[in-house]
Amino acid sequence: MKLFKSKRSTNAHPARNRKLFGIGLIGFTLLILGGFVLRFSFVATVGEVDSNNLAKQRQKQYRTDTVLQAQRGAILDRTGNVIAEDSNTYTIYAILDKQNKNGDKPDYVTDKAKTAKVLSRYLAISEDKILARLNPTKKHVFQVEFGTPGTKLSLAIKKQIDAEKLPGIHFRETPSRLYPNGVFASHVIGIAQAQDKGGGLTGVMGLEKQFNTVLAGDNGYRRSETDAYGYKLPNAKTKLKTPVNGGTVYTTLDSGLQSYLETLMTDVQTKYEPKALTAVLMNAKTGKILAASQRPTFDASTGEGLGDMWRDSLVEDNYEPGSVMKIVTLASAIQSGKYHPNEYYQSGSVKLDGGTVNDWRTGGWGSIPLSKAFPLSSNVGMVKIEQEMGAGVWKSYLDKFKFGQKTGITLPGETNGRISFAQPLDQAITSFGQGIEVNVMQMMQAISAVSNDGKMLKPQIVSKVVHKNGKETVYKPEVVGQPISKETAAQVIDAMRHVVNDEDGTGVAYKMPGVDLAVKTGTGQIASPQGGYLTGDSNYIFSVAGIAPASDPKYVLYITMKQPQKMTEPAETILASIFKPMMQRALDTTANGTVSKDTNTADVPAVTNAALTTAQDTVKKAGFDVATIGTGNKVVQQLPASGTKALRDSRVLLLTNGAMTMPDLTGWSKSDVLKFVQLTGKKFKLVGDGFVVRQSIAKGTLLGDASGTIEFKQQ
Template sequence: MKSVKTRKSPRRNRRVFGRLLLLIIAAIFLVFAGRFAYIAATGHIAGVDLTKRSQKKYKADSVIRAQRGTIYDSLGNVLAQDINAYSVYAVLSHDYVGPNKKPLYVTDKKKTAKVLSRYLPLSEEKIYKQLTPANRSVYQVEFGSAGQNLSLSIKRKIEKEHLTGIYFNESPTRLYPNGTFASHVIGIAQSPKDEDGADQSLVGVMGIEKYFNKQLAGQDGYKNFARDSYGYTINQKKNKVKAAKNGQDIYLTLDSRLQSYMETLLTSVNKKYKPKSMNAVLMNAKTGEILAASQRPTFNASTKKGIGKIWRDTLVEDGYEPGSVLKIATLAAAIDSGNYNPNQYYQSGSIRVGDKKISDWQTSGWGMIPLSQAFARSSNVGMVKLEQAMGPKVWKDYIQKFGFLKPTGIQLPGETEGTLQYVRPLDQATTSFGQGINVNVMQMLQMTSAIANDGTMIKPQILSGINQDHQVKPIKAGKPIKASTAKSVLQNMEDVVYQDYGTGQVYQIPDYKVAVKTGTAQITGPDGGYLTGASNYIFSVSGIAPADDPKYILYITMKQPQNMTDSAESILAQVFNPMMKRALEYTKKAEKDTQQQVTVPSVIGQSTDEAQKKLTDLGLQTASVGSGNLVVQQLPKANSVILPKQRVILMTNGAMTMPDVTGWSKNDLLKLAQLTGVEIDIKGSGYAYHQSLAVNGLLDGVKKIKVQLK
């Protein structure tokens, strides 16, 4: 019996196991059936709406990008432009096929190379080499800088060739053709990434690009369409299209000729004396138009080189103690309030206020001198005497009348309003010579404008207009002083330059009468006290010219020069004198010879000879990059408004070759860099006379070219 039971046990075990397996399979089936029933009923799985996912597969929203508005200077020169760039790429993988296994990859590489060489600055051989990589598993290839930043016109021409496997990526790109050029004022626009890593529309993150982002950006449109399982668009009446609304153009008051010269002067001084920072602004004294404005450190807006050094626009975002230039306001307030007796003598050198001693910059003083000399000598003691004669209430009223402690309202983001330390008699006394009060650069220009305009302050303006409406009208910011007061202060500013005891004799400009006030402001240290040492100051100069008929105000500051081999006045004069002289001579020339502007036509797609003749007939210079016979790109772009004799650079098809840049300006070289994607290292100032790459040398594979100016 025992042996019988043993023989039956395996059979019984198999039956039990079989039933158990059936139960498990049935349970799994029920789970899946329940899951499918749930999905079918709700249309959701793992929190994903399958209906929407399915619709997304067969329907798509295509964003129609709005073109960002262009930023121009006062003459119509392009400062920032949306170039609607496209980059071309080629799919090589044979896995990329359409319905019925239709090839969507490059099928005829020789033909593709030959056709693309007509539109790209690459030789046929170079393109073919890229289309036949050693690694055959490569899915797709691109064509470097030569295949980037293509215009819409070139993209369409390539598309008309119906090349299999050739596709395009669109990316919002901003062109800043002048490089280092009022970079913090104009600002930059960047493309944030969406959740899939794709570029979104450009957004202004600094300067004018940020302040007027809404106007510049416009409004994107969209195209809602259906597509089949292969991704092809299905024509349906339900497709919806909303056109994009392009951004508005912004015109600034900047004058490119004056701005370029200011950049050159600042770069030279910055390189030689190495200050921690510098600011310079040239303003039209009558209208408040900012004609040139820059700072150091700065950056190249085209290459973004140096952008990490400082993001702030120090012309409006930084508050600082202005030092002795504020004595313009002190003297004006004392004269206007009837508390100035020029013939009153006082003991210079030092004065005690409370338990503190205030000293002149020449600590021994000049003995007993009249108040009429206090301003020209930049005597702190003389200014304290004037503040005490006015009293704290009257002096503070004038501080506010001159527009301090509130923003000027210039159209730049982040303007600081400034601060005032004015509790103790010592505080009140030190403000008379520019300590204990924080200001910004635009407030100082606005204050000085009252002296140039018979007592009426003019608001600084950087915006000339939006779209076609760009005519600047002066905006009055108050009348803090009488006309007679302004004339008296202006005479005192002349004394600074032309009296033998004046601190600004170095600012004399032959053939022009100049009125100036110099400044040396102490800098607060980390412990709350003022720094010591010969260079630990903010040195400044504010000038008006011509003094007998004010047209310009030029204000320059320089903080802590690290290589102070010359006096502060001599250093600042290396910017002030040539800059002011250039502006004055420019005005004189403009009054005699009004230049006509030229609108650049489109020559893309035309033969090189035809394009050159067309541009030359308009009084423009031309230069060609490459040896081809067809123009594929141009800078400045079509419809740009420029001055006669400016250079238009034409990129031709075929191999990209180096032109002869002899006599080219810095701006021309920056345009060349933008077109070719090759970095150009520019040394010196003036015009090009030497290039490291020979004329007609191939640019393919070249990363940097050195060009010397003189």
């Protein structure tokens, strides 16, 4: 009986369970549905999902943003000639995939032989090599490029190739910086390179870096709403932000003087192979730098040589200046009243606490007056003068001349320099330029006090900046101190005259007929990593500083040369091969930049971008000879640059948009050949001096990557 009742009770539960389950399911469904309703209500009301704004997401989905690239500002010389400006370069490539079409027309290379023949006229690569690239060994290659000769092509060359209408030939555009003068104060001007995916250019050296915020423009954009196929949506508005182009930097450089200096520097670098070479030409009354260069250097238009030296030696390298420092020692002694020119001293050597100082001439010159110490460049005499001043007075003048401090020139990376002054020996040797480290611009600043009646000028490389908003900042000559008087400056200049005019003076090699010249030479020792100083005839920093005309200074020229590896001539002879022609060229130019009437010079006309025949006629009518490089019909670059002065009947080189071919160089001077090397960016071995008598690459040969030899002989 109990068993029967238990069975009936068990059978009654399923119905009730089903009912409870149904109620629970309905409740759960209503709860989920309520959650969805609340969620949808929240999304509809607030317009956000997981903190993402739906309206903005929709805008992003249908919005198309196009960057409108701003132009980077230009860098100009003092008369407005372009040194650096914005440009685009192009890389050529060829599509080989036969499935690629443009509509119904094939968009691949259909005639490889014809394509190779045509492209060989515009690229520095042979027809055979182009054809080999168009027939790769690998199968299923979609496209090919043509190596270095197919990159960094100008717009002019691109247009010429486009005009040939070759199927499958395309170009990839790259924002770039155009440096039309090639090797031209390269470390001073610097370079700008692409630093981000957007292709924007950023200055990474020199003025390009120093004034990057001025030169860099502000990109704009065009924003519109389109569908998935790129069509503009109905009633959609287009938002436009106009780009703002970068500002302009005007330098103090004179293109004519700068180009000439580069030619002279390259000649010395090629012939004597110094480890370092610097030269700066400055206006003696304003501090404006008219020309400045260094070696090693690089071609800013191609980048060749950039890997060898990134530092601007003029401001970033410290060195012991040697005897040019005696200008400052003598000036300080005269100004302090501690200079006694008629007092005699025993030259040759002098013992000091900590060591012995020797004259460069073994045994010295016997007992001589202190007035002879400067023209003879006697170290012992300078020590005598320093001791009569006293270390305290001498150090005060080093401070007045601002050694150990940056000049503040508008170039990045300038060093402070360093003065060792703890011990009597340290104090003494600073009098002749050892134990003190300077940079080139610090020496230019110090010498300016002598050339400018005692008022010391800050070296100036920028004359004006025009900002993006049109506002101008003008950099005026800046007097940064007056360490000496006008009378002292005149006495120092007179002593510098003796260096070049006295028979036993150390600067006789720099004498220039008809030029009132004041000079001081220098031979600075180089510290050895093992301690002490290096030994050997060439292990010095040789230098010369000159002021002309001495009676009314207009120019200061300072040159340094470190460790010439092929010292086949005396250091003075080597430096004079730059100093004398450079100073003469400067003196032929008046202070305001015009050439004196008695010089046989003329303005180089502007023919870049002109048709070749027109350009040739224009150059000839201006009084110059003309040489053409390349097979094109349009001029893309010229040397000397337009607006500069050059001797009549001298050679003007024109680079065309066609394939770069070898001209007949027979009879060309070395300076003309150096311009040719600079313009083409090709490597040549130059043998001998004088004029070209032989070239290893025949006239008309395509200039590829191979280097050649050019031989010179005196006529």
